[in-house]
Amino acid sequence: xxxxxxxxxxxxxxxxxxxxxxxxxxxxxxxxxxxxxxxxxxxxxxxxxxxxxxxxxxxxxxxxxxxxxxxxxxxxxxxxxxxxxxxxxxxxxxxxxxxxxxxxxxxxxxxxxxxxxxxxxxxxxxxxxxxxxxxxxxxxxxxxxxxxxxxxxxxxxxxxxxxxxxxxxxxxxxxxxxxxxxxxxxxxxxxxxxxxxxxxxxxxxxxxxxxxxxxxxxxxxxxxxxxxxxxxxxxxxxxxxxxxxxxxxxxxxxxxxxxxxxxxxxxxxxxxxxxxxxxxxxxxxxxxxxxxxxxxxxxxxxxxxxxxxxxxxxxxxxxxxxxxxxxxxxxxxxxxxxxxxxxxxxxxxxxxxxxxxxxxxxxxxxxxxxxxxxxxxxxxxxxxxxxxxxxxxxxxxxxxxxxxxxxxxxxxxxxxxxxxxx
Numbered sequence: 289x290x291x292x293x294x295x296x297x298x299x300x301x302x303x304x305x306x307x308x309x310x311x312x313x314x315x316x317x318x319x320x321x322x323x324x325x326x327x328x329x330x331x332x333x334x335x336x337x338x339x340x341x342x343x344x345x346x347x348x349x350x351x352x353x354x355x356x357x358x359x360x361x362x363x364x365x366x367x368x369x370x371x372x373x374x375x376x377x378x379x380x381x382x383x384x385x386x387x388x389x390x391x392x393x394x395x396x397x398x399x400x401x402x403x404x405x406x407x408x409x410x411x412x413x414x415x416x417x418x419x420x421x422x423x424x425x426x427x428x429x430x431x432x433x434x435x436x437x438x439x440x441x442x443x444x445x446x447x448x449x450x451x452x453x454x455x456x457x458x459x460x461x462x463x464x465x466x467x468x469x470x471x472x473x474x475x476x477x478x479x480x481x482x483x484x485x486x487x488x489x490x491x492x493x494x495x496x497x498x499x500x501x502x503x504x505x506x507x508x509x510x511x512x513x514x515x516x517x518x519x520x521x522x523x524x525x526x527x528x529x530x531x532x533x534x535x536x537x538x539x540x541x542x543x544x545x546x547x548x549x550x551x552x553x554x555x556x557x558x559x560x561x562x563x564x565x566x567x568x569x570x571x572x573x574x575x576x577x578x579x580x581x582x583x584x585x586x587x588x589x590x591x592x593x594x595x596x597x598x599x600x601x602x603x604x605x606x607x608x609x610x611x612x613x614x615x616x617x618x619x620x621x622x623x624x625x626x627x628x629x630x631x632x633x634x635x636x637x638x639x640x641x642x643x644x645x646x647x648x649x650x651x652x653x654x655x656x657x658x659x660x661x662x663x664x665x666x667x668x669x670x671x672x673x674x675x676x677x678x679x680x681x682x683x684x685x686x687x688x689x690x691x692x693x694x695x696x697x698x699x700x701x702x703x704x705x706x707x708x709x710x
Contacts, residue, residue, distance in 0.1 A: 336489070339671040340481045342470045342662060347456040349670035354449045356676075357442060365442035366393045369435060376429040379407040387411065387430070390438055391418060395674075423475060423679050425608050433608065436693045437678070444691045445668070448678065451686050452668040459664060469508065469629075469661040471596075471617055473501050474679040476610035478596075478619055480628045488628055491605040493618035500683050501615050502592045503665055507658035510587040511626050513644045513651045519544070519570035520593070523614060525563075528570065532560045543573040574650060583645050584622055586629070588661055598622040611682055617663070632656050 339345050360366075369390050371383040384405045391397035397414030412428035419426045422437040464481075471478045471492060478490040495501035519528060531538050532555065539546065539555045546553050547569040558565050582598025596617045604610055605620040612618075619625050623641060630636035633656040644651055665685050670676040681692055 337671045337673055337675065338485045339673070340470060340479055340484070340486050341472055341475070341477075341666060341669055342456070342459055342468075342479075342481075342664060343464065343484065344460055345484075345672050346669050347453070347460055349672050349674075350449060350453050350456060350668070350676075353670040353676045354446060354453065357446045357449060360393060361442045361446060366390050366438075368439040372430045373432055373435050374430060375407050377407055377409060377412050380405055381407070384411065388414075391415070394418070396421075421675060421677050423608060423677070440678075440692050444688060445678065447688060448668045448681075448686060448692070449670075449676075452666050455664070455666055456669065459662065465660050467657075467659055469659060471501075471661070471663045472666050472679075473503075473663060474665060474667045474682055475677070478617070478625070480625065482628075488621075488624050490622075490625055491610065491620040493599065493601075493604045493610045493612045495613050495615040495617075496611050497682055499614040501613070501617060501663060502590070502594060504588075504590050504592070504594075504661075504663045506588045506590050506661055508586055508588050508596075508629055508661050509655055509658045511630060511653045511655070512585040512587065513653065514574040514583060514648050515585040515597075515650070516574055517572040519572070520614070521566065524570060525566055529560055529563075529565050532558075532565070536560075539570075545571050545573070547571060574648060582618075582622065584626060586619070586626065629655060629659055 339349075367386065367390070369383065369387050371381065372387050375381060375384065375387070382405055384407050385403050387407075388397060388401055388403060388411060391411070391414035392399050392401065396417040397410065401410045401414070415430065415434065416426040416428045418424075418438065419428075419434055422434075424431070424433050424437065467480075467482045469478065469480050471494070473494050476492045476494050478492045479486050480488045528539075536555065538544075546555060546558065546565075548567075553568070558568070582600055584598045586596040588595055592615065594616045596619055599618040601618075602620075604612055604618070623638075623645070627636075627638050627641055630641070630653055633653060636653055665683065667679045667681050667686055668677065681688060686692070
């Protein structure tokens with residue numbers, strides 16, 4: 289699927305030949321090292337890369353990966369795996385033999401792993417690597433999303449790479465600044481980049497398929513600490529009114545006030561079984577435990593009125609499937625993110641940031657130098673270490689229809705309420 293975990297990378301050895309360019313040498317070396325340290329590698333998780341998703345290096349690696357996958361296709365591709373769901377270390381099944389072959393073909397498992405029907409630690413390591421490359425929780429167990437991702441045909445993966453190479457070429461054509469932020473929507477992932485290297489990486493919560501996060505190029509200009517949240521008109525109509533029809537105390541419990549101009553009115557004065565509420569302004573008081581934006585909002589001027597922010601619903605960041613908002617983007621470890629954004633702005637050390645969070649005071653910090661930010665849509669990319677990543681086409685922008693199944697992954701900890709989604 290295109291479920292999302294933190295971008296993980298490491299040494300993958302795609303084993304077919306002929307290979308292409310620098311990647312071939314890298315893969316050959318990786319395979320040799322794997323063979324020499326097989327047992328150690330089986331217990332090693334895939335390592336993160338410092339190469340940005342949006343970069344010339346990623347473009348070059350993705351172009352080479354197309355040829356690599358075309359070579360896989362020329363050798364017959366891979367057969368669907370069957371009867372493997374739920375298998376884990378210690379399982380024994382004839383289906384494990386086919387699973388080993390599937391992992392070997394894409395370099396997630398060394399050919400030295402053999403053809404045993406035992407789901408051993410080597411198979412588990414190969415499954416973990418495969419899961420990391422597809423944004424799936426790296427449990428090493430054959431989950432339904434893992435099976436679905438394994439059974440996407442090679443020709444579909446090739447087409448996915450071709451589509452995303454075109455996107456990458458367009459995005460990097462004008463060059464990239466020294467400092468910038470990238471939010472990859474299908475990966476539900478945010479990277480801060482400086483000097484061509486990823487400095488921080490953050491899991492994110494992005495727009496649902498029916499309330500999509502837009503693609504945009506703009507700049508981060510301001511950080512609002514302990515912000516109010518003004519409920520968007522669309523959320524008032526779609527979510528808040530139905531909620532109040534069922535739970536009349538909901539607004540009061542969540543410290544949301546109603547204003548008619550500058551005059552506050554009580555929830556009991558509103559006819560919730562009409563459209564009267566759409567004529568009013570709804571504002572949630574500051575406070576990280578209840579406020580939908582948590583402790584901070586990051587302003588990025590754009591025509592869609594979206595922004596980035598903290599959230600009280602931290603549980604979503606442990607999920608693969610993080611398509612949960614009404615278009616804005618929630619950022620994990622937001623203090624690290626804003627520390628990086630404000631590092632060239634006088635008076636905003638990490639100590640000052642932490643103190644401002646704790647104080648609860650409404651303060652705005654204007655960036656001394658606005659930072660370029662790109663919200664992009666990239667469902668496949670590679671990095672120079674030989675790792676290729678795939679994500680689900682959650683908004684159906686690749687135009688491949690149902691060729692890549694969007695697995696039914698739901699958050700393990702749902703949001704408190706539907707309307708608190710921005």
